[in-house]
Amino acid sequence: MKKTISGLVWLIAIVGFVVGFYGLYQRITTGHIHTDYGSYIPWGLWVAAYIYFIGLSAGSFLLSTLVYVVRVEKLEKIGKLALFTAFGCLIAALLSIWMDLGHMGRVYRVVLHGNLRSMMTWMGILYSSYFLVILVELWFAMRVDLIKKAREGSGICSILSFGSTDTSPKSIQRDRKVLKVLGTIGVPLAIAFHGGVGALFGVVGARTYWHSGLTPIAFLVGALASGGALLTAIVYVWGPDRDREQFREMMKYLGKVVLALVLIDFLLEIAEYFVGMYPGIPDEAEPIKAVLFGKYWYVFWIVHVFFGVFVPSVLLFKNAVSQKVKNGAAAIAFAGLLIAVTFMAVRLNIVIPAQVSPEIEGLQYAFTGPGLEYHYMPTMMEWLVTIWVSSLGALLFLIGYTLLPIVNEEDREVA
Amino acid sequence: MAIIDMSPGEVRQRMMEDLRRALKRPMEKRRWAMVIDLQKCVGCTACTTACVAENHLPPGVVYRPVIEKEIGRYPNVRKNFLPRPCMQCENPPCVKVCPASATWKRPDGIVEIDYEKCIGCRYCINACPYSARTFDKGYYYSDGTPYIPEYEKKPAFEYGKVWPRNNREDSPVGNARKCTYCVHRLDKGMLPACVTTCLGDATYFGDANDPESLVAELLGSPRVMRLKEGFGTKPATTYLV
Amino acid sequence: MKDIRKKTVEIDGEKIKMTRRCFLKSAAFFGGIAALSQVPGMGLVDKLASAGTLLGQNAYPFDKPENVIYTCCLQCHTACTIKAKILDGIMVKVDGNPYSPMNLNPHLSYDTDPKEAVLYDGRLCPKGQAGVQTLYDPYRIRKVLKRKPGTKRGENKWVTIDFDKAIQEIVEGGNLFGEGNVPGLKDIWAVRDGKLMKALKKDAKKVQMGKMSVEQFKAKHSQHLNKLIDPNHPDLGPINNQFVFLAGRIEHGRKEFAKRFVKNAFGSVNWYEHTTVCEQSHHIAFNEMTAKYKGGRWHPMLKEYFEDYGGGKHHLKPDVPNAEFVIWFGTSPFEANFGPTHWVSYITNAQAKKNFKFAVVDPRLNKTAARANYWVPVKPGGDAPLALGMIRWIIENKRYNEAYLRAANRAAASLNGDTTWTNATHLVRLSDDGKRGVKLLRGDECNVCDQHLFMAVSDGKVVTFDPYAKGGEPVVGDIFAEGEINGVKYKTAFALLRDVVMEKSLEEWAKEAGVPVRQLIELAREFTSHGRKAVADMYRGPVQHTNGYYNGTAIITLNLLVGNCDWKGGMMKGGGHWHEDGSKKGQPFNLKKGLHPGKIGSYGITLTREKWRYEDTTLFQKDGYPAKRTWYPYTGNVYQEVIPSAADGYPYRIKFLWLHKGTPALSVPGANSTIEILRDPKEIPLIIADDIVIGETTMYADYIFPDTAIWERWGTPHLTPACPTAGSKVRQPAVESLVETCKVFGVEQHISMEAVMLAIAEKMGLPGYGKDGFAPNLDFTHRDEFYLKAVANIAFGDHGGKDKVPLADREELSIFKAARRHLTKATFDEARWKRAIGEDEDLWRRVVYVLNRGGRFEDASRAYVGDKVRHQFKSQFNLFVEHVALGKNSFTGENFSGIPIYEPVKDAAGRPVVFPERYEFQLFTYKHILGGQSRTISNYWTMVSELGENYVQINTLDARRLGLKDGDRVRIVGPTNPKGTIPILPGEEKPVVGTVRVEEGVRPGTVVASWSFGHWAYGGRDVVVDNKLIKGDRRRLTGICPNASMMVDPAVKNMCLTDPIGGSCSFYDSKVRLEKV
């Protein structure tokens, strides 16, 4: 079953990569011409994909810190998996946002000549740090296993072990310490940068929908919820499951955590929408109205509320919280998958609606042209690029999983 | 002489002289300002087109749209027109958010975008409360026709530099763009294109720091209105209502 | 504003996305410049080096006069003076010319150094600026196209053909399309000798007058009868007349060029331009009300439109800067009229000074009305009732300027300080029933004195006088005199007017006008509250009706009641221009008369029967009333009549049609049959066109010659009368033409209307072209040689050499040359240019002075003298227009009215047009400021980016009633176009369908659409050239043109309703239905 799923994921990732490649080709050869975002809606699918992936990354990273910093026993064995998921998602996130830039070649400027008053500059700096932290952390987490695998003849692992050969308990001990330190640095970093991504939106005074103190918090909770959910699904397929009982416990645990996070996130959402709608001030209410009753109402109600909150909550409640069901791992994982996937809808509903009402009423008729519109539908090319980016992230994960000691061989189910 | 008594020719001459005087002063002493008289604006959009042509703006890029609004019920109906260039904010949110330090406020108050530095992230576009910035995606107006004529590729002269449009990737393609107050013309002693072409003689320009200038005089009018002052942006572009 | 999604636009049932377009890979266009396809490379690496280069310091080049050429726009017919900014030979920006009153208010003094002047950009309307995109339209044609033999007209399958070959085929004729033989020009150029032409003309006239019988004529000219269209009707003229040149509003300069060819060299009377589709009845109203009486006839009657309008003025305008109140009837100076570039600032500045108010009478809240003190949403066609109602109120309340109106002659006028007067107190002979004014009473009619003296009653005594006489006794007439002398009943003209306005009560007039009586009175009171500083102006709205002439005269009459003409702030004739035609004494080149050795001349009844009284023809002798089609004694160039008349063969069929810069298939109301006629080679055997693109009408031609665009050619447009100072505008080539060159008379030149004429002249040996074509040593081998003479005349001035322009100094001469460094010899050849003006170095330097300034402009300070304008009309207004009163409707034989009246909408047979009830909306149209006729659709900056499409605009109330909302699609259907379609090709009917926009600013019960959209060609249609498919650009096909659904005249059946006096097409009388699709 898990093999089938894994195989299916491989298949989807490869197909996605190949098909999505056309989008990449278009993006590289024609720039932003075939995109639907532009001037009045400057940020589109790729920005949403970016905060989506970065949320997933931050979420799984923060869960990994439960292993390396808080030392939650139950999760012991999925530390590396969490880290590696965070890594894959981060790559997808960075690629998404890079594709979105008008001048990809100048991205270095953000770090080298950044404007420290810009939240985006801080993003740049924090990402770079986060990226490093993850890499280093991953290395230390895998070092011993890398060396082992290298000895078994894995070329990749021998390269990646960077000449380290020490597998003594002392060195393992040292690794743990390093991991703890890095993890500890990672926590505020992840909170900072993901809360920061929230702030990046939150500080835009011109967009009332984003402009709220709650935005960074919502981003964080959302990251945890979606990242946790994704990890839950991943753990089910690729996690260490030789020890059935332990595995089930772990799944339940994850399930509970995710359920809690999803509900908190939903609560925040309700609070935001209610407060925004109540006084009926157009600037605030219009975007929310667009989300709830606009042309794409189903994205909120069906994709997000129904498949992203209601169905998974029921599943999780039944399989993770209530004691009745014994073997609910698959259902929990499925709930996680639903949450993780549909969270894209939440991200889209953050990015797009804020931009759909004109800053000055009537502007939309004054001058028209590509990008001078207040409605947005990602183009085929945008979808393709996002598919490519997601597939790339998935492939990275799958390849890494295959080649690297992310989940120790001895923890994997034999079947 | 009160402006109401001045002939349009005198107004123009005075703006030219104001401009020449301002250019003699050091840049940091000047504060360029534009004043738009909404009672004289007739919504002809000559300014919109002048700006598009002057700066060789491609499809989707516009610096000075004119927003039209119908007021009242038949037969008591009128129309209002609101031209919207960049406000050249004293306190520009677009500058604050730019991660690449590509957009900055010059000493003369003009908010400039350095096309060679801009990474095209469009953060500034989102941050501008006036939607004054647009993104150059690299179109030509003649896309879809038998060929792209030469005029679409000829350089614009924004900020006094040469910006040819030979392909779909070199700056300013991929950049945020916005009204420059026509600094390339100011430098040469010429008024901005939207000012010179304004059919209603509704657009005034000059150095607000020079108490003798026409705009300084107009800025003291009780009819003064600024857009969305609540954002604390302190626009240099001012309206008379 | 309402939400109408602009993202997708529907064209003929197909939705297109306007904003993101795919890239078509199409072949080179018409074999011209190769397609420069864009192959974007890798966008990843920044090429910092290539862009943003700082050249020394500020690189902006347009502060240097050598990068600028002053010329003229013609995106609409206002023909504003412009400044073309040129970068590497490409016109990249167009601005206003600061030397010209069109663009700066006041304009720079004429002697301003070009180095200083270049720092000033004048105002310019958005269309003018978008001219760049007309000039460099990728769909411009560059080579001669011939309809592919074996294909039908309009199918748009073309082959490119060598210029010389094309000329040869046109001249020789033959089996050109595999459809049988077609007559060539050589077969049509029948009378080739000026003397013979004159002799035939003289005798034909005798036949008309009954002084010679047809038999006598035939006997006398027996050898030449084969050269006549119909020897039984010698007044139809020679076969040469079967050559027809049909232009849109061809501009001054080109007009004269083309007339020389058509009328003087080829010998055809059938040279047409388009003003009847425009606002001709307004011109005719002015012309008739200002025409002068000289020795027994109203002299001269409408001769050549615009040029010599018969002593009358065809256009008077308010002096806005000094006026206190202006009423604009059916026109929007902020959007259209003549034109926004020049007028808007006058109005906004006047209004800002608070002592100026204005009213706009228009069923739609046009942009001018949007800013007006009064918006009067009149019922379309309600202008005459409104004006007549106002006149009634003014008369009843004695608010008219009595002293002015009582002045019966020049002397009396000057006692009042006036330069003009009216014939309000002149006596008019009444019809037997005493109801109609027949004719101005002349001494001979009641046997009191000389036949050319007019009469008035002064202090109860009848006096006779010549009103125009300088000096003499002032005659102050009694305003309401009536009586009888020697059995002849009379009334004053003013009394007749009173009778007309008293026919209905104020309430009735207001009801007919569709305005509250309160508003009518308010308007009349305001109008009469500003002394002479109130003006009633008008343009198309009131006059493009079957009763347009009368509506026009009613409005002009308002002005007479306050006596505003020639006064500061009143109505004025404008500054006029220096005579480029060389007709003033001493001017170097008289292009009007002379300079045409071997001139053939022309005679005969014009195809559209204009300037002909039916009663004076042999056809009348044969057929009597009713005529088969309308005759137009007062107007000229009845555009809409040309093609339908040819098809009816009335008065005769034609053999050759040349379409130039006009698109009757699109721009004329109810023109579906025009399209059907054009499509059929049996109707007109050979059609050629010159055009810059393949247009809606030229697509039906057999040959299309590429034309130079307006920035590539010459012209000498005139200033609008709204300019109080004199000016002569010069259009000159600013850039090298994109069109291919040809060789004519051995000289390389760009293919163009002119080159085609010259080439035909060369091929056929027409007189007045080639070596010594103008005179010994003055060749005519290139267009320059004609236009530079006109420029030289302007430079020389009108006053015998006393008002020459200054000499260009050395620096100016070098600026002149430097500014033309991008032009090849085909365009600019200094030696040829100098030769064209007779190698006169002094004159050359003056010509350069003019060209360096884009024309000649009188100083702004010379606008006024004292309380008057400097350039004055100084003559009589005909409140009673005798000339018209004497004319007859050619169907009914009834006389027209000499006094403005309110007449219902009528067909050609004089029957009122009644619309079935279900046609509930009155349809009208207007011009958007961004649309320049139908020829700006290639202007993506404006037409696509700012507008996208136009709309079927209706009032909220109507929309609610019909359940229509923004964005709905409706078909406009009229009684004579019940399907609401346009017959483009067999099997291809274009629906007259548009998108609804619901507004408050539209009069309920009416529906309106702006003009300039609704194309089916002009680069929007796929065409095949040399077997290669060239894809059209769908962005050009958006929107709607409702003309096809306008009413076809039930009496003539293949043409729109038309004003028999003014000749105007009826645009605003049709009722229609909206059908949701």
Ligand SMILES: Nc1nc2c(c(=O)[nH]1)N[C@H]1C(S)=C(S)[C@@H](COP(=O)(O)OP(=O)(O)OC[C@H]3O[C@@H](n4cnc5c(=O)[nH]c(N)nc54)[C@H](O)[C@@H]3O)O[C@H]1N2
């Ligand atoms: N933008 C632009 N300007 C132009 C041109 C152009 O193509 N575009 N062309 C030039 C030319 S050739 C011309 S002739 C002029 C025309 O200049 P205008 O006469 O000013 O222009 P139109 O819009 O054709 O005029 C019709 C006006 O009359 C109104 N109207 C319609 N029916 C009636 C009626 O029965 N009574 C009254 N009172 N009003 C009515 C319409 O709403 C419209 O506003 O414009 C010149 N200037």
Ligand SMILES: Nc1nc2c(c(=O)[nH]1)N[C@H]1C(S)=C(S)[C@@H](COP(=O)(O)OP(=O)(O)OC[C@H]3O[C@@H](n4cnc5c(=O)[nH]c(N)nc54)[C@H](O)[C@@H]3O)O[C@H]1N2
């Ligand atoms: N519905 C509606 N219809 C109208 C009007 C309206 O207001 N509403 N306005 C009317 C008025 S006022 C007028 S004046 C007429 C104008 O109508 P037309 O006199 O017929 O003129 P245009 O529409 O300008 O069409 C000009 C044609 O000439 C060709 N052309 C363009 N530029 C050039 C050139 O440089 N050289 C040559 N050789 N050819 C060229 C193009 O094929 C174009 O189709 O339209 C009338 N029609």
Ligand code: SF4
């Ligand atoms: S208007 Fe917008 S773009 Fe202009 S300075 Fe202000 S914030 Fe920046």
Ligand code: SF4
């Ligand atoms: S788009 Fe350019 S100017 Fe705007 S914020 Fe990004 S880098 Fe700065």
Ligand code: SF4
């Ligand atoms: S100042 Fe210059 S750049 Fe700004 S709107 Fe006017 S024309 Fe455009």
Ligand code: SF4
């Ligand atoms: S050019 Fe002047 S009058 Fe016309 S829309 Fe612009 S500001 Fe208004």
Ligand code: SF4
């Ligand atoms: S008003 Fe007409 S002629 Fe003048 S600039 Fe505009 S389009 Fe050209």
Ligand SMILES: [Mo]
């Ligand atoms: Mo016209």
